[in-house]
Amino acid sequence: MPGMDRFLALAGPGMFGASWWPLILTYILTFLVCGIPFGKIFARLFGKIDLQKVGSGNIGTTNALRAGGPKVAVPTLLCDVLKGVFGVNIVRLAVANMVRIEPVDVLALNGGAGIGDTLLAIAGLVCLCGHIFSPYLHFKGGKGIATGVGVLFGLSWPFALLHLGIFIVVVAFTRLVSLGSIITVLALPITVPLYFAGDSLSFKVIMSLLGLLIVWAHRSNVRKLLNGTESKLSFSKRVDKMDE
Template sequence: MPSTLVPSPVLWCLAAFLCGSIPFGLLLVKLAGKGDVRAHGSGNIGATNVSRVGGKALGAVTLLLDIAKGFLPVFLAKKAGVGVDLLALLALAAVLGHVFTPWLKFQGGKGVATALGVILAADASMMLLPMGTFLLALWLTRHVSLGSILAAAMVPVQLFLTRGPHRPLAELLGQGPAPVLPWAALAILVIWKHRENILRLQAGTESKLWGAKKEDAHVQG
């Protein structure tokens, strides 16, 4: 009987990974008759590059779907009573699916929207500091990439600050590193995927959300 329970965490993680791996941006652009989104702009399959290739409406739909594919597996697992340690692994698995999409030779997006989805599903209060940091950085610099990098860095910080008797993730720090490490790994993964943006930020060549020429844009997805 116990042996039947052993595969459950693996199956949960596999389902989250596969859900996260759906390349909505690529599919939507192709269905719209705009070709392969990877052949244009930054070459990314995320919402920003989709907006450039297929228009703002298509980009908005991609953004919502990329958030949803992170939200759904974590939300369902949470409703099923999955513990916080496995929930953290599922969140990481969904983002890994988007970043390393097996259907695209393990090339995917930068994971920002999908990370937003998994955090909203796990505990929306974890978005307070990251979202505030993102908006402040965007307002001060107009760099979406810098806002995303700083927001990702704030996820572990928010996790340590989210402590209270009624917070779903408040137990994490008392359960050892197992539930905390996947969230830290998720943040590191998103930052690592922005390594080219970091180089451009250092060189002063990174494009801005407004005021930059469309053909010169280097964005994320």
């Protein structure tokens, strides 16, 4: 695998050599930052509520809107998206520093046989794991769609806008945020190979796994969708107790 060999040669010592530790520590930092439960924090600050004890009990934007309204939901959405943008780009900088290239070139590092794209995809996976399995909430957290969109923006903003468009269209027609989220990420195994045609197979596989992880996080919503009890999007209706 010549691309991998070239990357390792540029990076210096082996996997546990000194040159790799900044990247490893960057992944750890990404997990810790993406685990910050902004929804719970903003619900406490602006709504005086515990987001884990109302509605779905989730700390994401949708439950923040249902329980606390836009004053809680908007900053939650913004910060959760920025988690993904931050995670991908800080890893991009770490990789660029390792192999002494410009950050913008990391995704294309060594082309289809390379590892730069794979390291960024792993960053996306770490972002989602931090958000969904927050170390600050006993490894419980959000469902990953906002942070996932942030990951896509960190990789390629036109690609992110494509998926954001899919989400908006589905939600506009159905008013079901969970359905829009699921359809948006289930499109990844189709859109990633088409948009990132020149990137490595490992990148494409990991990006598809991101989508599956988000679907898994929505498993309770899938059950509600199947039995017709899923709540529809509302900007005015508020909840003050846990869903049954």
